[in-house]
Amino acid sequence: MSVVARLIEARAARRQKPLIAFNAATLRLGGKTIIENLDLQVRPGEFLCIVGASGCGKTTALRLAAGLYRPTSGAVTFEGEEITEPRREVAIVFQDYGKALLPWRTAAGNISLALEASRVPARERGARIEALLRKVGLPGHADKYPTEMSGGMQQRLQIARCLAQEPTTLLMDEPFGALDAMTRQGLQDEVLSLTQASETTVIFVTHDLDEAIYLGDRVIGLLPHPGRIGIELDVDLPRPRDQLATREHPEFLRLRRQLFDFIKATEH
Amino acid sequence: MNRAAILWRVASVLVAAGFIAAWQLVTNLKLVSPVFLPGPDRAWAALVRGFSSGDLAGKLIGTLEHMTYGWFAASIAGIALGALIGSSKMMRAYVAPSLEFLRPLPVSAIIPVAIAMLGLTQGMALFVIAFGAIWPIMLATIHGFAAVEPRLYEVARSLQMSRTAIIGKIALPSALPDILAGMRLSLTVALILSVVCEILAGLDGLGHWVLLSARAFRSADLFAGVILLGATGYLTSIAMSLVEQRLLAWQTAAR
Ligand SMILES: Nc1ncnc2c1ncn2[C@@H]1O[C@H](COP(=O)(O)OP(=O)(O)OP(=O)(O)O)[C@@H](O)[C@H]1O
Numbered sequence A: 001m002s003v004v005a006r007l008i009e010a011r012a013a014r015r016q017k018p019l020i021a022f023n024a025a026t027l028r029l030g031g032k033t034i035i036e037n038l039d040l041q042v043r044p045g046e047f048l049c050i051v052g053a054s055g056c057g058k059t060t061a062l063r064l065a066a067g068l069y070r071p072t073s074g075a076v077t078f079e080g081e082e083i084t085e086p087r088r089e090v091a092i093v094f095q096d097y098g099k100a101l102l103p104w105r106t107a108a109g110n111i112s113l114a115l116e117a118s119r120v121p122a123r124e125r126g127a128r129i130e131a132l133l134r135k136v137g138l139p140g141h142a143d144k145y146p147t148e149m150s151g152g153m154q155q156r157l158q159i160a161r162c163l164a165q166e167p168t169t170l171l172m173d174e175p176f177g178a179l180d181a182m183t184r185q186g187l188q189d190e191v192l193s194l195t196q197a198s199e200t201t202v203i204f205v206t207h208d209l210d211e212a213i214y215l216g217d218r219v220i221g222l223l224p225h226p227g228r229i230g231i232e233l234d235v236d237l238p239r240p241r242d243q244l245a246t247r248e249h250p251e252f253l254r255l256r257r258q259l260f261d262f263i264k265a266t267e268h
Numbered sequence B: 001m002n003r004a005a006i007l008w009r010v011a012s013v014l015v016a017a018g019f020i021a022a023w024q025l026v027t028n029l030k031l032v033s034p035v036f037l038p039g040p041d042r043a044w045a046a047l048v049r050g051f052s053s054g055d056l057a058g059k060l061i062g063t064l065e066h067m068t069y070g071w072f073a074a075s076i077a078g079i080a081l082g083a084l085i086g087s088s089k090m091m092r093a094y095v096a097p098s099l100e101f102l103r104p105l106p107v108s109a110i111i112p113v114a115i116a117m118l119g120l121t122q123g124m125a126l127f128v129i130a131f132g133a134i135w136p137i138m139l140a141t142i143h144g145f146a147a148v149e150p151r152l153y154e155v156a157r158s159l160q161m162s163r164t165a166i167i168g169k170i171a172l173p174s175a176l177p178d179i180l181a182g183m184r185l186s187l188t189v190a191l192i193l194s195v196v197c198e199i200l201a202g203l204d205g206l207g208h209w210v211l212l213s214a215r216a217f218r219s220a221d222l223f224a225g226v227i228l229l230g231a232t233g234y235l236t237s238i239a240m241s242l243v244e245q246r247l248l249a250w251q252t253a254a255r
C-alpha cells in the first residue's frame, strides 16, 4: 500500500471514530434527573443540531460536552478521553452574548483575551485580531466597546473570540435566538462557511427547526423529563446550502414535517 | 457641557458667593463676637499669613501624609480581604456575620484601644485611620467580587485561564466600579480620622493647628485651618472622580 493510500485510510478511520461521545451519560442536579442514559456520537467534522421543547435539557447536554458539568454516571469523552474540564480546542458560543463579553474591553480586547490565554506573543496579536474581525464581518470595529454594538455584532464578536481559540469543535447554544430574522440568516451562512472550510465539528442547539435542518448534517430531537433522544434525522441536503433553494428542497420540507410532528407530540 | 450643566455650575458658584457675602455681613454687623467668628477677610488674611510664614504648609503636608498613608493601607488591605471574601461563597457565609458585627462599631470606640496598645504615636494614627477607612473599601470589594457575572467565569474556564489571570482580567475589572466608589467614600473617612488623631495625639497636622488656634482664641487661624481642611476634602474628591472617569471610560462609551 502506498503511503498516500495509508494516510487516506488512517484519516478515514479517524473519521469513523467519534470525536465526542456520550456513553449512557446521566446527570442529576438538585435531586432531579435532567439527562438520562444519553448515548450520542459526534463524528469529526460533523454539524450536529439539537432541538427540543424548552426545558428538555439541550443546554445541559451541551454543558456536559463542554466540560462545564460532569455526568453523575456514564461518561462523556473527547477523542476517547473522558472530559473533566473545558479544553481550549472546544470553544463555547453562549446565547447571552451580552453577558459573555467583557464590557470593559473593546472588541479587539475581547478577542485578545483568548489570544492571551493561548499565550500568543503580544506583537502577533494585533494582526491576528484584525484577521479575525475581518473573518466575522467586523472590520474597522476594533475599538468599539460591546455596548456600542448591535446584538448581531456582539454575537459575531463572541464567535471571533471563540475562533481565536483555534478550536476543532464549536459548541453553540441558541447563538442566534435573540436576533432578528435577517441577521440570523446572514449569520447562519457565515457560520456554515467558517466551519465547513476548516472541517470544524459543531454541536448547535436551537429552538428553530428550520435552522436545525438548514445547518445540520444530522438533527437530534430530545424528549423532556428526563432528557433523552427521541428522534434522529440524517439531513441529506446538498452543500453548500442556499437560503432559498435549500429551504424549498422537497427533502427539507419532508424533514421539517417530521420534526414538527415530533415536537408537537412531545408538547402534547 | 450642555446648557443645563452650565446653569447648574453658575448657580452653585452664586450660592457659594452668597454664602461668603452673608458671612461677611454677619461679622461686619458684629452679630457674633469677632473673638469667635472672624470674617472671610480675616480668615483669608490668616490663610495667606500662615502659608507665607511656612507653618501652615507643613501642617497641611502632615495631614495629607496621615490621610494618604492610612487610605493606601486601607485600600490595599481592603481590596485584598474583600477579594478573598467576595470570591468565595463559603467565605462570605462564614465571615459576613462577623463583619456585620464589626461594621457599625464607631471607629471612635476603638481609638482608646489603639492608644492603649500603640500609645500616642504615628503608628496609632495609621492604625486608626486605616481601620476606619477599610470598611467602605472592603464591603464594596466584597460586593463587587460577589456580583461578577458567572458567565464570565465560564468563559475564563473554557479559555483555561490561570487563577491569577481570572482575578486580574475578569474579577478585578468587573469589581472596579464598586471598589473605586468605596475608595472615594474612604477618602473622606481618612481625612476626618486624620484630624481626630492629630488632635488626640498632638501629631503634626491641621488638626493640631486647629486645636492650638482654638485654645489661644486665634479664631482667624482656626478658620484658616478649617477652610484648608474643607478644600483638601473637596480637591481629593475631585481628583478621585477624575481617576474614576478615566478608569471607567467604558461605562460611558455607550452614551
Ligand atoms: N443547575 C440546575 N439545577 C437544577 N435544575 C436545573 C439546573 N439547570 C437546569 N435545570 C433544569 O433542567 C432542565 C433542563 O434545562 P436546560 O437548560 O438544559 O433546558 P433547555 O432545553 O436548554 O431549555 P431552553 O430551551 O429553555 O433553553 C430544566 O427543567 C431546568 O429547570
Ligand SMILES: [Mg+2]
Residues within 6 Å of the ligand: A058, A059, A060, A173
Ligand atoms: Mg437552553
